[in-house]
Amino acid sequence: MPPDRSERTDAADPLGRAMLAHYHDEPGRLVYRDGTDVQDGNVAEFYFSSPESWEPATIEFLERLADHEPVLDVGCGAGKHLLWWAERGVDAVGVDASPNAVRTARERCESREILRKNGNATERGLEDVLVGDMFDLPIEPSTFGAVHTVGTQIGLGRSLAGIREVLTGFARVTDDAGVAVVDNYDPTRLDEEFFGYRPDPREGIAHRCFHLEFERETEDGKQRRDVGRTLQFLLCSPARLREATAGTPWEPCHVTRSDGTAHYKMMLKRE
Structure with missing residues (x-):
């Protein structure tokens, strides 16, 4: 039976609701939808995976960022990287545009009793996890030593100029010795089967569009579907991402590719 209630607004927050429902062990299904094409959201795998399942390169980048703490995790989701840092005594703060993702991350940290007690957050006027827009970070200048943003969120800049704007914002909130890690998909290694x-006719450039839907049962027993806005990503090769750093304080210094995939991570340092 199709859902009899749907909500499609900027406040629908299907991804955040899916994270919170999964954490509370409540039923529901998250999907990515592009026209008639549907792909499972894999909430557990993408947002609640344990470090034992992570690639060695992921751990390497997290450790390198920890050397420049405090770390700002932009688009922190359910907080799996925040938990990794916190359990190792690394000063880290998360920010996400989804209120329900932030709530999930906070509850996970609180359940493990690892929220910071040392007063640094109070001195900076920050909480451990806060709601905020990547394009207008609610952070004071030069607050952090490192920025971490994965999940190809940098592509939400939608153009090289848009990515440059995001990177400029990251530079504003880091100190002069700051570092950053971003990721993307290399379209030179993709085909049209990629969801x-x-x-795009330009070499090393492509785009990705889809929206998220979360189906769940409400307290009155009815099915509800939360439908998010259409997300548009710029996919760019490492060479093109290097172009986007031009005119910013960032200089690419290290690229790691996921084994057998088009996915890569790039580490940046302040010039």
């Missing part, structure tokens, strides 16, 4: 793929 949400949109080609």
Whole structure:
């Protein structure tokens, strides 16, 4: 039976609701939708995976960022990286545009009793996890030594100029010795079977479009579907991402590719 109630607004927050429902062990299903194409959201795998399942390169980047603490995790989701840092005594703060993702991350930290007690957050006027927009970070200048943003969120800049704007914002909130880690998909290693793929005539450039839907049962027993806005990502090769750093204080210094995939991570340092 199809859901009899749907909500499609900027406040629908299907991804955040899916994270919170999963954490509370409540039923529901998250999907990515592009027209008639549907892909499972894999909430447990993407947002609640344990460090034992992470690639060695992921741990390496987290350790390198920890050397520059405090760390700002932009788009922190359910907080799996925040938990990794906190359990190792690393000063880290998360920010996410989803209120329900922030609530999930806070509850996970509180359940493990690892929220910071040392007063640094109070001195900076920050909480451990806060709601905020990547394009207008609610952070004071030069607050952090490192920025971490994965999940190809940098692509939400939608163009090289848009990515440059995001990177400039990251530079504002880091100190002069700051570092950052970002990621993306290299379209030179993709084909049109990639979910949400949109080609572009430019070498090393493509696009990706889809929206998220979360189906769940409400307290009155009815089915409800939360439908998010359409997300548009710029996919760019490492060479193109290097172009986007031009005119910013960032200099690419290290690229790591996931084994057998088009996914890569790039580490940046302040010039």
